[in-house]
Amino acid sequence: MSAPAAELLELRGVSMAFGGLSVVDRLDLDVRAGEIVSVIGPNGAGKTTLFNLVTGIYRPTAGKIRFEGQSIVGLEPHQITRRGIARTFQTLRLFLNMTVRENVMAAAYGHTKAGVFRAILRTPGQRREERAIRELAERRLAFFGERLMGYRWDQPAYSLSYANRRRLEIARATATNPRLLLLDEPAAGMNPVETHEITELIGKLRTEGGYTILVIEHDMHVVEGISDRVIALDHGVKIAEGSFDAVATDPRVVEAYLGTKAAERK
Amino acid sequence: MADEETRRERLEEGVPAASATAGPQIGVDEWVARSAERRGGRGGRLGVVEARLRTVPWWAWLTLFVAIVAALPVGFESGYVRRVAFDTVIFMLLALGLNVVVGWGGLLDLGYVAFYGVGAYTYAILSADRYDLHLPVFVSIPAAAVVGGLVGLLVGLPSRRLVGDYLAIVTLFFFQIFLTVSNNSDSIFGEDRAGGPNGILNVEPLSLFGRELPVSTEGIFNVAYLYVALAFFVVVFVALRLANASRTGRAWRSLREDPLAAELMGMPVNWLKLTAFAFGAAVAALTGTLVTALNGSVFPQTFEFPLLITVYTMVILGGAGSQAGVVIGAIGISVLLELLREPGDSRFLFYVLSVLALVGTLRFSRRLAIVLGGTLALGFVVHSLAGAIDGSWTAGAARDGGRLGEWATQWVVVPSSLASWVTPVSYIGLVAAVLTLTLLRGRLRLALLVPTLYLAAFVWENVMLAKPEPTRFVVLGAILIAVMVARPEGVLGEKRVEIV
Numbered sequence: 001m002s003a004p005a006a007e008l009l010e011l012r013g014v015s016m017a018f019g020g021l022s023v024v025d026r027l028d029l030d031v032r033a034g035e036i037v038s039v040i041g042p043n044g045a046g047k048t049t050l051f052n053l054v055t056g057i058y059r060p061t062a063g064k065i066r067f068e069g070q071s072i073v074g075l076e077p078h079q080i081t082r083r084g085i086a087r088t089f090q091t092l093r094l095f096l097n098m099t100v101r102e103n104v105m106a107a108a109y110g111h112t113k114a115g116v117f118r119a120i121l122r123t124p125g126q127r128r129e130e131r132a133i134r135e136l137a138e139r140r141l142a143f144f145g146e147r148l149m150g151y152r153w154d155q156p157a158y159s160l161s162y163a164n165r166r167r168l169e170i171a172r173a174t175a176t177n178p179r180l181l182l183l184d185e186p187a188a189g190m191n192p193v194e195t196h197e198i199t200e201l202i203g204k205l206r207t208e209g210g211y212t213i214l215v216i217e218h219d220m221h222v223v224e225g226i227s228d229r230v231i232a233l234d235h236g237v238k239i240a241e242g243s244f245d246a247v248a249t250d251p252r253v254v255e256a257y258l259g260t261k262a263a264e265r266k
Numbered sequence: 267m268a269d270e271e272t273r274r275e276r277l278e279e280g281v282p283a284a285s286a287t288a289g290p291q292i293g294v295d296e297w298v299a300r301s302a303e304r305r306g307g308r309g310g311r312l313g314v315v316e317a318r319l320r321t322v323p324w325w326a327w328l329t330l331f332v333a334i335v336a337a338l339p340v341g342f343e344s345g346y347v348r349r350v351a352f353d354t355v356i357f358m359l360l361a362l363g364l365n366v367v368v369g370w371g372g373l374l375d376l377g378y379v380a381f382y383g384v385g386a387y388t389y390a391i392l393s394a395d396r397y398d399l400h401l402p403v404f405v406s407i408p409a410a411a412v413v414g415g416l417v418g419l420l421v422g423l424p425s426r427r428l429v430g431d432y433l434a435i436v437t438l439f440f441f442q443i444f445l446t447v448s449n450n451s452d453s454i455f456g457e458d459r460a461g462g463p464n465g466i467l468n469v470e471p472l473s474l475f476g477r478e479l480p481v482s483t484e485g486i487f488n489v490a491y492l493y494v495a496l497a498f499f500v501v502v503f504v505a506l507r508l509a510n511a512s513r514t515g516r517a518w519r520s521l522r523e524d525p526l527a528a529e530l531m532g533m534p535v536n537w538l539k540l541t542a543f544a545f546g547a548a549v550a551a552l553t554g555t556l557v558t559a560l561n562g563s564v565f566p567q568t569f570e571f572p573l574l575i576t577v578y579t580m581v582i583l584g585g586a587g588s589q590a591g592v593v594i595g596a597i598g599i600s601v602l603l604e605l606l607r608e609p610g611d612s613r614f615l616f617y618v619l620s621v622l623a624l625v626g627t628l629r630f631s632r633r634l635a636i637v638l639g640g641t642l643a644l645g646f647v648v649h650s651l652a653g654a655i656d657g658s659w660t661a662g663a664a665r666d667g668g669r670l671g672e673w674a675t676q677w678v679v680v681p682s683s684l685a686s687w688v689t690p691v692s693y694i695g696l697v698a699a700v701l702t703l704t705l706l707r708g709r710l711r712l713a714l715l716v717p718t719l720y721l722a723a724f725v726w727e728n729v730m731l732a733k734p735e736p737t738r739f740v741v742l743g744a745i746l747i748a749v750m751v752a753r754p755e756g757v758l759g760e761k762r763v764e765i766v
Contacts, residue, residue: 055530057526057530076529076534077529077530078529078530078531078532078533078534078535081530081531081532082532086530086531086532087530089527093524093526093527094523094524094527095519095520095523095524095527095528096523096524096763096764097519097523097760097762097763098516098519098520098523102516102519105513105516106516106517106519106520106528106531106533107531107532108513109513109516109517109531109532109533110531110532110533111532112513114512114513115514116509116512116514116515116541116545119508119509119511119512119513119514119515120505120508120509122508126512129513130512130513133513156760156763158763172531173531175531176531176532
């Protein structure tokens with residue numbers, strides 16, 4: 001076991017079964033602070049389930065999940081978010097009929113305090129906090145440069161283009177002030193230019209934002225471009241782990257993606 | 267051309283200078299983001315006026331509105347107008363409270379009216395002779411609101427993990443419990459607690475600063491009650507507005523949009539549901555105190571289902587989620603229901619609304635002229651034919667005369683006595699004709715529209731006006747359907763968009 005302080009997220013023997021169907025099976029996984037780790041695997045490999053386990057949507061049927069050395073199993077999702085884990089969704093789940101700015105401001109709920117009665121009385125503290133939330137939201141949006149700038153902040157989120165909705169989801173996740181960011185297929189449905197932008201953006205999230213990032217991605221260019229480490233899952237089991245080159249050429253990974261024949265031919 | 271320019275100017279207002287030079291390229295993000303403006307914006311002078319009106323701050327609208335309502339008693343001496351204004355403000359309060367739960371929280375609360383009842387009963391218990399507590403209003407009214415909010419929390423507690431239909435059923439059940447308990451409150455554990463169906467009587471009227479406010483002087487409604495209600499309205503409106511703009515309000519709306527995403531963005535969804543519930547309940551309870559103080563009594567029968575449906579109609583018609591919208595909805599429905607009591611007024615409403623609806627769907631076109639002219643002509647032909655065959659067929663008098671009534675009887679066949687089979691046949695015939703209309707297209711539709719309109723006028727004069735009470739709700743239902751078809755988001759509601 002390595003130094004406990006360095007492990008931001010630690011999964012030990014985590015299993016998840018729906019009835020008799022095992023989706024994640026005795027999975028061990030570590031994410032160290034400052035790392036970008038990619039999770040790959042064919043459809044149905046259990047990648048999104050892994051995210052759902054870490055964020056508390058599901059409770060694992062067995063195993064331990066520790067974040068910053070403390071167990072987070074059994075906590076409610078909003079409590080886990082407050083500890084410092086935020087995520088985006090594969091199928092976008094924005095607050096579509098709220099403005100762009102409000103989408104991001106709403107996510108500051110967990111680390112702000114002013115209650116509703118203080119809001120009604122407009123106490124100085126509440127107003128200060130509200131200003132701070134607004135500034136935070138604008139900073140998070142400004143992180144995306146021109147893409148999410150200016151007057152568009154007062155528009156409803158549904159009016160954004162698809163790629164911008166993906167960006168907005170990331171902005172919203174960062175407004176919870178997380179240490180660990182879980183990105184579920186951030187490049188899904190994007191064109192090559194946008195995919196390239198996302199690759200750069202994920203790098204920037206680490207260097208400028210200081211987030212540790214666990215990302216699910218199908219696009220191998222993105223995975224290659226960003227990952228310190230790649231973890232390959234198949235049928236809920238970790239079949240390979242290591243650098244991109246090592247994992248991409250691992251016969252078990254090739255087999256999982258392409259079948260036995262292809263793996264033999266290599 | 268000029269039209270195009272004003273339009274562009276309007277577009278560029280509020281747009282940062284950098285992007286104001288030329289329109290964005292078609293297809294880029296910015297172009298997509300502006301699509302709503304391109305479609306929604308009106309051109310020409312009307313567009314400019316609309317854009318200007320949008321810049322008026324909300325509190326200016328509120329002040330203007332309150333000033334108008336406050337000036338009503340000056341313009342109208344009659345106690346009737348004052349009483350209707352008071353009732354309307356009560357409905358506005360109820361709609362504002364329901365808007366918290368339904369419009370912001372996105373929770374279907376079918377027990378809402380019960381909280382109104384809880385407030386009414388709490389006030390009555392604290393201020394009636396029955397328990398001889400006679401607490402001052404500065405204690406009893408806030409107490410009732412707090413009790414209402416707490417009961418809201420309690421009801422929310424078992425349902426905090428429920429969503430959608432399940433929540434609706436639990437709240438409906440609570441409503442039923444409230445009705446059962448209040449109806450049997452003359453024997454709770456063998457003791458008479460709150461009078462059962464006979465209610466609580468002799469509730470003190472409001473008294474402010476040591477002066478009792480009589481409900482009426484010389485039979486005329488005391489206008490002070492209207493002003494007290496109006497003051498409550500302003501406080502509730504502003505408080506809820508501030509709450510909505512705060513962290514909690516954003517969380518409520520996030521909950522409405524996507525509970526799972528809200529939870530994962532750090533918002534305690536179950537707790538937020540409870541607070542939304544409690545806030546709505548507290549507003550309803552607060553409203554209940556006013557009505558009880560005015561009536562001097564409280565009965566279980568006040569809190570029945572039609573009231574729940576009426577308040578929901580107000581919120582949905584006005585536009586759930588928009589405070590101004592639900593207030594407008596409340597005013598519209600309340601005034602409408604009041605006008606429909608009076609045959610003369612409701613006849614006027616019927617014909618005006620019919621013509622307006624026609625203009626709204628057909629615009630000022632040749633088709634509109636054909637339909638209106640055709641209906642008029644058809645009416646006169648049928649009328650003179652009927653009169654020629656049997657004089658008594660057109661000899662009936664208009665209910666509650668008036669000039670419009672006299673005109674109507676010159677055009678619509680109103681027999682002096684109606685054969686018993688006419689009522690159901692004409693009514694069912696009208697419903698069938700309307701349903702058929704929705705299936706037809708083009709000329710056939712226009713052709714059927716003419717006799718349908720005439721049949722509607724016939725049914726209105728002979729059947730509906732004879733029974734004003736059910737007619738009110740039939741007309742309300744028809745208007746609800748029409749508005750929902752034309753504007754599903756309500757009059758001022760924000761458009762709900764789901765991306766598939």
